[in-house]
Amino acid sequence: MAILIRGGTVVNHDHARRADVLVDGETIVAVAETIDAPAGAEVVDAGGTYVMPGGIDPHTHMEFPFMGTVSADDFEWGTKAALSGGTTMIVDFCIPAPGQSMLAAYQDWRHKAEKAAADYGFHMAVTSWSREVWEEMETVVRTYGINTFKHFMAYKGALMVNDDELYHSFRRCAELGAMPLVHAENGDVVFRLQQHYLEQGVTGPEGHAYSRPPEVEGEATNRAIMIADMAGSPLYVVHTSCRPAHEAIARARAAGKRVYGEPLIQHLVLDEDEYRNRDWDHAARRVMSPPFRPREHQASLWAGLQSGSLQVVATDHCSFTSEQKRMGRGDFTRIPNGTGGLEDRMPVLWTAGVNTGRLTREEFVAATSANIARILNIYPKKGAVAAGSDADIVIWDPRATKTISATRQVSRIDYNVFEGFSCTGLPVVTLSRGRIAWKEGDLRAERGEGRYVARDPFPAVHVANSTWRELNAPRAVERAEVTP
Ligand SMILES: NC(=O)NCCC(=O)O
Numbered sequence: 001m002a003i004l005i006r007g008g009t010v011v012n013h014d015h016a017r018r019a020d021v022l023v024d025g026e027t028i029v030a031v032a033e034t035i036d037a038p039a040g041a042e043v044v045d046a047g048g049t050y051v052m053p054g055g056i057d058p059h060t061h062m063e064f065p066f067m068g069t070v071s072a073d074d075f076e077w078g079t080k081a082a083l084s085g086g087t088t089m090i091v092d093f094c095i096p097a098p099g100q101s102m103l104a105a106y107q108d109w110r111h112k113a114e115k116a117a118a119d120y121g122f123h124m125a126v127t128s129w130s131r132e133v134w135e136e137m138e139t140v141v142r143t144y145g146i147n148t149f150k151h152f153m154a155y156k157g158a159l160m161v162n163d164d165e166l167y168h169s170f171r172r173c174a175e176l177g178a179m180p181l182v183h184a185e186n187g188d189v190v191f192r193l194q195q196h197y198l199e200q201g202v203t204g205p206e207g208h209a210y211s212r213p214p215e216v217e218g219e220a221t222n223r224a225i226m227i228a229d230m231a232g233s234p235l236y237v238v239h240t241s242c243r244p245a246h247e248a249i250a251r252a253r254a255a256g257k258r259v260y261g262e263p264l265i266q267h268l269v270l271d272e273d274e275y276r277n278r279d280w281d282h283a284a285r286r287v288m289s290p291p292f293r294p295r296e297h298q299a300s301l302w303a304g305l306q307s308g309s310l311q312v313v314a315t316d317h318c319s320f321t322s323e324q325k326r327m328g329r330g331d332f333t334r335i336p337n338g339t340g341g342l343e344d345r346m347p348v349l350w351t352a353g354v355n356t357g358r359l360t361r362e363e364f365v366a367a368t369s370a371n372i373a374r375i376l377n378i379y380p381k382k383g384a385v386a387a388g389s390d391a392d393i394v395i396w397d398p399r400a401t402k403t404i405s406a407t408r409q410v411s412r413i414d415y416n417v418f419e420g421f422s423c424t425g426l427p428v429v430t431l432s433r434g435r436i437a438w439k440e441g442d443l444r445a446e447r448g449e450g451r452y453v454a455r456d457p458f459p460a461v462h463v464a465n466s467t468w469r470e471l472n473a474p475r476a477v478e479r480a481e482v483t484p
């Protein structure tokens with residue numbers, strides 16, 4: 001059935017204009033100043049609103065077995081939470097269990113994701129290195145449509161990989177036209193600092209922040225950038241949370257390296273003081289890696305979004321209930337790492353970004369959908385309101401208000417790290433591939449309606465990168481034969 005979105009202002013990453021939008025089935029078929037409603041079409045009045053691409057959150061962990069438990073939101077409730085906040089696609093991480101092949105991990109995640117109510121894709125994690133991993137990476141890219149590989153430089157003894165493994169994997173990514181992702185924290189130093197603070201008697205959640213200072217992230221970000229450069233690969237740095245990490249990325253970009261950075265909405269508005277709250281539950285609920293930072297780092301992240309040295313705002317939605325967090329009572333290293341945020345990312349970014357004049361509406365679209373769609377090589381199928389694009393659309397009322405409260409959220413956990421945050425600017429309707437998935441508080445999306453989005457390798461950046469590399473590769477010097 002056709003839907004005509006009438007009277008709104010269409011905002012894409014590169015322009016905004018008054019236009020009607022016609023959706024037929026799963027696709028946008030026309031964007032024009034005036035469109036007559038086809039017979040039988042549902043007409044949605046968008047007067048006074050912005051009509052924007054549905055958000056893409058490229059960093060989520062649904063039903064993720066981690067630190068002795070499993071994250072609380074599954075693909076059904078995670079994607080429903082996403083839709084209620086204007087996000088129409090998530091990209092989750094397939095993380096092989098110890099000894100498990102990537103191919104088996106992929107099957108596990110496909111199975112878990114059958115419940116999804118919105119579209120989804122995957123990144124694959126490289127948690128060890130071997131001939132099998134090298135071979136499987138090709139299947140992951142060519143058969144499974146995954147063009148991104150995640151590397152944890154933290155979580156020593158669990159997911160962490162070393163520099164040798166990073167180098168090998170980055171080279172393989174370059175060959176396959178895939179993008180390596182890094183969780184950049186120096187896991188060896190974090191481990192030592194954790195032991196140090198525990199020995200000092202710091203057992204509460206504040207120890208989590210003390211043991212993961214900005215320096216461990218700055219060092220690892222810089223190291224990953226240099227290794228990627230030597231391996232001939234672009235690089236995407238997930239959850240860039242602090243000035244030293246952002247500066248490493250900005251420096252690399254100024255030197256012509258293809259490096260991307262992803263701040264989280266949490267790091268943009270919440271700070272380290274949360275861990276000093278006298279209520280243990282309050283502080284533990286906010287334990288995630290990297291931790292929230294001293295406030296001065298936020299200015300650097302905002303500046304990165306404004307100047308283009310940081311491109312994407314994500315959530316790392318990895319939610320644990322208060323009960324699960326209490327596994328770490330008496331030892332902060334056992335508090336499951338992760339927070340929620342899927343349904344809040346866009347309203348909080350609009351409020352703290354657009355309403356304050358830090359971001360334009362177009363930059364908001366770039367940071368919430370278009371930039372990551374281009375990095376993932378799915379643009380303009382996703383990330384654009386244009387004829388031919390998937391009808392993933394959010395109709396946004398810049399005057400609508402709400403105060404965030406866990407009592408009204410879709411996510412299955414019992415608290416919200418943004419509790420009490422007043423938002424101005426909210427989704428009123430979210431369309432997911434042409435269906436009205438959420439409208440003014442009415443969640444209509446059904447379990448299982450989401451679809452897997454496969455992605456091709458070799459986005460333009462890779463082609464340019466490998467051409468440059470090939471033309472500028474160091475070569476053996478030709479010398480005249482030296483007779484003995
Ligand atoms: N970020 C976090 O604390 N938990 C999820 C796993 C990860 O991305 O590091």
Ligand SMILES: [Zn+2]
Pocket residue numbers: 059060061316318
């Ligand atoms: Zn994560």
